[in-house]
Amino acid sequence: MKRLTPSSVLLTLDPGELAPLFEGRPGQSVTFCLNVDGQECYRNYNLVNTEDALPQVAVKQVQEGGVSQHFNSAIHVGDVLNVAPPEGDFYPEDLDDAAHHLVLFAAGSGITPLISIAQHALRVRPDNKVTLFYSNSDARQIMFRERLDRLAASSRFEVFHVLGDGATGEDLSTGRLTGSKVKKLLSQYTQGLPNEYAFISGPMGFTETVVNGIGKTANPLPYSTFSFQRQRHGQGADKIRPTTEVILSVGGLKRTIPNAPQHLTLLEAADRAGIDMPADCRSGICHRCKARITAGRTTSAELDSPTKAVPKGHILCCQQRPSGDRLELEMD
Ligand code: FES
DSSP: OEEEETTEEEEEOOOGGGGGGGOOOTTOEEEEEEEETTEEEEEEEEBOSOTTSOOEEEEEOOSSSHHHHHHHHTOOTTOOOEEEEEEOOOSOGGGGGSOOEEEEEEEGGGHHHHHHHHHHHHHHOTTOEEEEEEEESSGGGOTTHHHHHHHTTSTTEEEEEEETTOTTOSSTTBSSOOHHHHHHHHHHHOOOOTTEEEEEESOHHHHHHHHHHHHTSSSOOOEEEEETTEEEEOTTTTTTSOEEEEEEEETTEEEEEEEEETTSOHHHHHHHTTOOOOOSSSSSSSOTTEEEEEEEEEEEOOOOOOOOOOOTTEEETTTEEEEEEEEEEEEO
């Protein structure tokens, strides 16, 4: 365990003989099942280790009490934790097929999926380049400072800090990131080439600001966003992928997702549509997202999660993807 900032900690996990199950890909996350104050809690955290090292997560304390404080003050070296294997498809694997300039936008602990992407990109191809724009309220909140300094020793990695308290003294790097600042940063640090791709990670308002700024440029970059477990891919990625109309009945109330992308799990599709679906672990453990199929079919998301058996005719929405033209589901 290592303290990263006054309010965040880095945990290294040792899965022992289960190590092959925990070989995550860039941008993936693991789910912890913890007992906090007598309550069973599930929380999902991004892996931040390099691919040849033991799994690591970084947890920032976001409030008094609760799981993030538990990680920051009640977990000790040698504790045994329940953790499900990595999952997630934030990083499009075909990015590795050619040299790219990855442009990363992170706010606060939103750095966690992006640090693994930066490490991977620099390692997997000697012709990749990474530029990180990292926004924090002040310099003390910068997570992974040492790692970022180490990466910055390479001419292929550049980090640009944006600090809310104005400590840098320059306009573009001071205060909140706005759409017009994003546009200016992109005009200075990118060239509008087809091999440029952006990843955005932080609170919903931050990702919307950056997406808005990208949209103001003459040649908007393709991008993926990561915001509170809600992931999406920009620049028409869904338009070329098949979709399903999903009718969801939760406690008797019907909601429709007209175009649920077939590459997302049903839970991710509901997230994206703004539908609050019952769910805790997002990893096939708690069964809170169990639904009965009343019409249509699904396919398995093949997430390698330790799923318990579900009753016949039922599925777990965090483990299945929609299939066919129409799917109807019922949840309690
Ligand atoms: S959310 Fe826990 S099993 Fe799906």
